[in-house]
């Protein structure tokens with residue numbers, strides 16, 4: 219049964235220097251035709267792959283809050299018309315602090331959005347400017363306040379670290395400011411310089427200085443310690459939550475479960491088939507107009523691939539992958555298939571077995587990618 223849906227709004231009013239997401243500059247884009255196509259894709263998708271009730275909807279981007287009030291209301295109405303969803307579920311909207319006006323927050327709340335994921339990144343004004351963000355730290359406070367006032371009680375702050383010129387002390391200050399806001403959830407990712415970004419070009423010209431690997435590791439250590447001290451449980455490598463506020467949507471991915479993916483460039487995983495939608499806007503709109511769908515490619519995932527995914531996605535979670543659940547899903551013992559990499563990485567001190575689960579050790583969280591790769595191509 220499909221219990222999760224991801225919807226992609228690819229518009230941004232400003233392009234950040236580090237961003238390699240699927241997004242376009244808002245100006246002069248066919249926004250309403252795009253939203254109409256998404257409405258059609260939602261309708262057709264649920265007709266063909268029905269669900270009784272979604273437990274989680276996540277609207278990401280791009281920046282979903284780039285939409286104006288009228289566009290926002292139309293888009294949310296589409297969701298409520300075509301995606302079966304009960305108010306007890308988790309309905310998340312990604313937001314940029316400078317775009318989360320009182321009016322928009324009110325509209326979001328009226329249509330059932332009950333969780334916001336706010337892209338704060340850092341509370342250091344100079345760093346915000348350096349990474350190409352256009353909001354201020356004051357706007358981050360104001361956006362949380364606006365959300366609280368309409369009754370949205372589940373808020374995540376999204377932070378970044380290892381930014382150009384950032385010191386450990388800077389990051390510590392950002393964390394302390396974040397704690398003072400007292401939200402329910404936080405994520406913190408280290409900056410990765412991706413190709414085709416402003417930062418990538420600067421890096422190639424020798425004009426970008428990022429913190430050393432030692433400083434990056436020290437920031438991650440600080441992050442984990444401070445989160446624990448302030449009552450945020452680490453439930454994934456980069457995600458932390460107050461008790462009961464772990465993101466249901468993100469756990470869908472890490473538990474290797476099905477989800478719809480609606481919109482340009484969105485990915486879906488339904489009944490053992492992974493699909494990727496066409497990313498360019500105009501082509502997406504044309505395809506939905508022609509056929510109701512915009513699949514660019516699809517891949518039926520074999521049992522072997524599913525088992526590998528179960529491991530490298532599941533190991534992202536702090537509690538790791540349950541041997542019992544693995545057996546229930548695949549009718550084979552985890553160690554019969556992955557005994558070798560498990561033993562190798564236990565010996566290296568990066569994996570451990572706790573309460574029937576295989577999971578990363580504290581040291582392993584720093585070297586997650588190395589461990590995950592060991593589970594690919596094993597079968």
Ligand code: SF4
Pocket residue numbers: 229230232233234237238239241279280281314
């Ligand atoms: S707002 Fe988000 S999606 Fe848009 S450019 Fe910045 S990081 Fe990328």
